[in-house]
Amino acid sequence: MNNQYPNITCFGGTGMIGGNQFFLQDEDARIMLDFGIPFKIRENYFEEFLKPRTAAGLEDYLKTGIIPPIEGIYRHDLLRIHQMIRGDNSLSLHQEPDYDLLLLSHAHVDHSGHIPLLDPGITVACSEMTRTILKVMSTVGQSGLESDYIEFRVRSEEGKMSKKESEPRIPRSFHLYNKENPFFQNERVLAHPVDHSIPGATAYIIRTSKGLVVYTGDFRAHGIRKEDTFNFVSLVEKLKLSGEKVLALLIEGTTLQREDISKQYSEEDVRTSLYTLMKSHPLGLILVDFGPRNVERLVLTVEAAQSAGRKVLLRLPDAYLLREIHKVNPAFPDPSHPEVEILMERRSSDPRKWEKEIIIEYKNKLVTPFELRKNPDKYVVLFSFFDINEVVDFNLSHGTFIYSSSEAYTEEQKFDLKRLRNWLKLFNFEFVGDPDNKDFNLPLHVTGHAYPDTIKEVIQRIEPQILIPIHTEKPEKFIDIAPLSRVLIPVYGETLYL
Ligand SMILES: [Zn+2]
Ligand SMILES: [Zn+2]
Known part of the structure; x- marks a missing residue:
């Protein structure tokens, strides 16, 4: 041999x-x-x-x-x-x-x-x-x-x-x-x-x-x-x-x-925390942030929001992702799910082909920032830090941002967190789950x-x-x-x- x-x-x-x-x-x-x-x-x-x-x-x-x-x-x-x-x-x-x-x-x-x-x-x-x-x-x-x-x-x-x-x-x-x-x-x-x-x-x-x-x-x-x-x-x-x-x-x-692997939480624990927080924040808009394409977390957030009496607003790329994933595995909901609607953000150019598809297919599900402003208590918006300036268009006086992402590892991510804090202060939004707040102990993220x-x-x-x-x-x-x-x-x- x-x-x-x-x-x-x-x-x-x-x-x-x-x-x-x-x-x-x-x-x-x-x-x-x-x-x-x-x-x-x-x-x-x-x-x-x-x-x-x-x-x-x-x-x-x-x-x-x-x-x-x-x-x-x-x-x-x-x-x-x-x-x-x-x-x-x-x-x-x-x-x-x-x-x-x-x-x-x-x-x-x-x-x-x-x-x-x-x-x-x-x-x-x-x-x-x-x-x-x-x-x-x-x-x-x-x-x-x-x-x-x-x-x-x-x-x-x-x-x-x-x-x-x-x-x-x-x-x-x-x-x-x-x-x-x-x-x-x-x-x-x-x-x-x-x-x-x-x-x-x-x-x-x-x-x-x-x-x-x-x-x-x-x-x-x-x-x-x-x-x-x-x-x-x-x-x-x-x-x-x-x-x-x-x-x-x-x-x-x-x-x-x-070092801190003593607390071994599950995704179900995260859903419970999200529900608890949504229940304890009945007034004002709630934003939830988690990693891209973490569809499992997305589904858990929809479930938690549903129990707390709120609908989930998706951005267009997430709506498109969900639609495609549902085609492969129908166990995942698609954007036609009754508890899901789609946020129609301001756009600088004509919609691309995939965006047009989503806009036409789910035209009854589109919510503009203006409509959202009238009813912020009704919604949970799935957002990442990189979408945060969209909140400018909502023109709200307060709200809650739930950070359900992993720890910041690199210097660049630490800078992002600093910028995120600045934006939230500007919007008068409460920052729930700030990774630097060591007193906060609800599980909002699992590895x-x-x-x-x-x-x-x-x-x-x-x-x-x-x-x-x-x-x-x-x-x-x-x-x-x-x-x-x-x-x-x-x-x-x-x-x-x-
Ligand atoms: Zn990897
Ligand atoms: Zn991986």
């Missing part, structure tokens, strides 16, 4: 939270595990007003190490731009891509964000829900290189993209697994849903020449879909019972760096990532020979958590031989 295989080369997601970019090689397989944005690296070089240049293709990303210098995976049009700029020591063009499959765990951009740069011949395997969310992101988002998830127009060597509608779009190839048929690539890969803070999250089991390699992606077991996570672990146990060996487990450890006890349970049940800690700043903590496994701590850019 060749000792070179299987092996995994590690880039983003190594010793850092998010940005997963792992490359699995076996005798007869080349499989990528996610291809996300490593924000830890990106924020060293870029910020809001200093972004990678679209016209430079791969160049700014490669130079700063946000994406790895690997042959045979990138789009030809982008490689040509790269060769123009770099000359001799550039990545070469390829006939067929060197990797034929990308296992995408979910649609958070720290896992999916660099898919737009990849050769469209690399099949992206994911859930139907994940593909739908990627499609919404590319439709609603600003056009540019970073939204070419589903299809793209070829760029010239100068980096220009033809604006002509007649210009053909190159489609990316997807493989959508389903629960009835979770196996693909000749039974080599098995996909299974897991619980996470975005719908459609998936974990994968890959059969290699020396045993199973298990990839958790991001997961938890304290959300509405916690059973998915436990069923996934049971499936690995079943494969073990049938004689298969778990060679390696790549498992996320996001929460291992946190999308498994608590340490869950991580421990998963490892004990899966019993891998080799454990590879990923998506964590504290990989060494796994040595104590997994005493029966050989813990291989990945190093950025290096290959682990299994």
